Amino acid sequence: MIIKHFTDNDLYKFSVMMAIQKLYPWSYVKYEFINRGNTEFPKGFDKRLREEVNQMAKLKMTKAEKTFITKRCYFFDPAFIDFLEGYQYDPSEVSISQKDGVLNVSVEGYWYRTVLWEVPLMGLISELYFQMLGVEPKDxxxxxxxxxxxxxxxxxxxxxxxxxxxxxxxxxxxxxxxxxxxxxxxxxxxxxxxxxxxxxxxxxxxxxxxxxxxxxxxxxxxxxxxxxxxxxxxxxxxxxxxxxxxxxxxxxxxxxxxxxxxxxxxxxxxxxxxxxxxxxxxxxxxxxxxxxxxxxxxxxxxxxxxxxxxxxxxxxxxxxxxxxxxxxxxxNDVGAKPLNIVIKLTDVKSNIKAEYHKAVKISDDLGKNTGDKKEIEICKLTLGLE
Missing domain, CATH: 3.20.140.10 (nicotinate phosphoribosyltransferase)
Incomplete structure (x- = not known):
């Protein structure tokens, strides 16, 4: 089991989770894995990744983690911290498939729940990739x-x-x-x-x-x-x-x-x-x-x-x-080339019965633009961007 601790995640995922629960508890979203480096994944990677994702359902916030968050994350309210204590990952929110070396991963569900998947999924993909290739870290x-x-x-x-x-x-x-x-x-x-x-x-x-x-x-x-x-x-x-x-x-x-x-x-x-x-x-x-x-x-x-x-x-x-x-x-400076991967929000709707809207990002770097190409053009035209 690669992810062994509930709080083995970045702070911003918990902070935005609280904001979503406060303001947009009915919102429903999709995330997609983007392989910017076009890395080919080894045969059977999808099955191993699925096993690791399924294991995450066992993760629970410990008393020590709750005590630390209560003390150091003073901006979280008690109700949210209690929610985290009872939160459980739902692996059914994650879809995983592979064709030859091309890996496909997506997440779909209520935004207030699925928001936590991004960082541990990327950590899993990176660590599992190097495990399966037998790469040993150096120095x-x-x-x-x-x-x-x-x-x-x-x-x-x-x-x-x-x-x-x-x-x-x-x-x-x-x-x-x-x-x-x-x-x-x-x-x-x-x-x-x-x-x-x-x-x-x-x-x-x-x-x-x-x-x-x-x-x-x-x-x-x-x-x-x-x-x-x-x-x-x-x-x-x-x-x-x-x-x-x-x-x-x-x-x-x-x-x-x-x-x-x-x-x-x-x-x-x-x-x-x-x-x-x-x-x-x-x-x-x-x-x-x-x-x-x-x-x-x-x-x-x-x-x-x-x-x-x-x-x-x-x-x-x-x-x-x-x-x-x-x-x-x-x-990831260990003698191996790091993966160039992201997981990005792609579709959002205000509630489960509504129609999806495309979500895009227009970066200051052209190579970091993400989302539906047509929607990106609409966004650029709206904002007067070239």
């Missing part, structure tokens, strides 16, 4: 120690974001331990709730692309960013205040980012596009709105390594608080 702790020390030398605040494409749980566990040991106060925590508990660090995360994609699909692309942010504030009242900008491009986001939201949210996250241009654009936005950029944060999280962190940090040059969310570079 895990040595590399993690070196990276931790170099991040400290750069004086870069950072968090570990590597659950989704990790080589294995064991590798991520060892990496988090070394990062915490050798980076001092510059290591701010991990997105993985279970590992945050195990290593007594902070669980890190806010809101995902799917939150904006849902609002765009049901309420229109012009109002998607505003509607999504206002809904988030309704639930969390200012907590979890890092706004994701690139669901429908960062330019579109800033054109609708109100003064109220800009003052309420702690900062923004750069997940695609040119990070240096993003920094300039963000600083300019705050200055134009008479907000001191030093009081705000940019979380850089797009395919980072040490050289990229150094380049960004030197360019930002203390003009705004910069911090870094680093994933695959930490948790």
């Amino acid at each position: 895990i702790e040595t590399k993690a120690t070196d990276k931790a020390k170099r991040m400290s030398e750069l004086k870069a605040d950072y968090s570990e974001f590597g659950t989704r494409r990790r080589f294995s749980f064991d590798v991520q566990d060892k990496v988090v331990a070394k990062l915490k040991e050798h980076s001092g106060d510059f290591f701010k925590g991990t997105s993985n709730v279970y590992l945050a508990m195990k290593h007594n660090t902070t669980p890190i995360g806010t809101l995902p692309h799917e939150w904006f994609m849902y609002h765009g699909a049901l309420f229109g692309y012009r109002s998607a960013n505003t509607k999504a942010l206002e809904a988030w504030v309704d639930v969390f009242q200012g907590s979890l205040g890092i706004a994701l900008t690139d669901t429908y491009t960062t330019d579109s986001f800033f054109s609708s980012f109100s003064l109220k939201e800009a003052k309420l949210f702690d900062g923004v996250r750069c997940d695609s596009g040119d990070p240096l241009a993003f920094a300039d654009k963000t600083i300019c936005f705050y200055e134009e709105n008479r907000i001191d950029p030093i009081a705000k944060t940019i979380v850089f999280s797009d395919s980072l390594d040490l050289n990229e962190v150094k380049r960004i940090k030197q360019y930002v040059n203390n003009r705004i608080h910069d911090t870094y969310g680093i994933g695959t570079f930490f948790t």
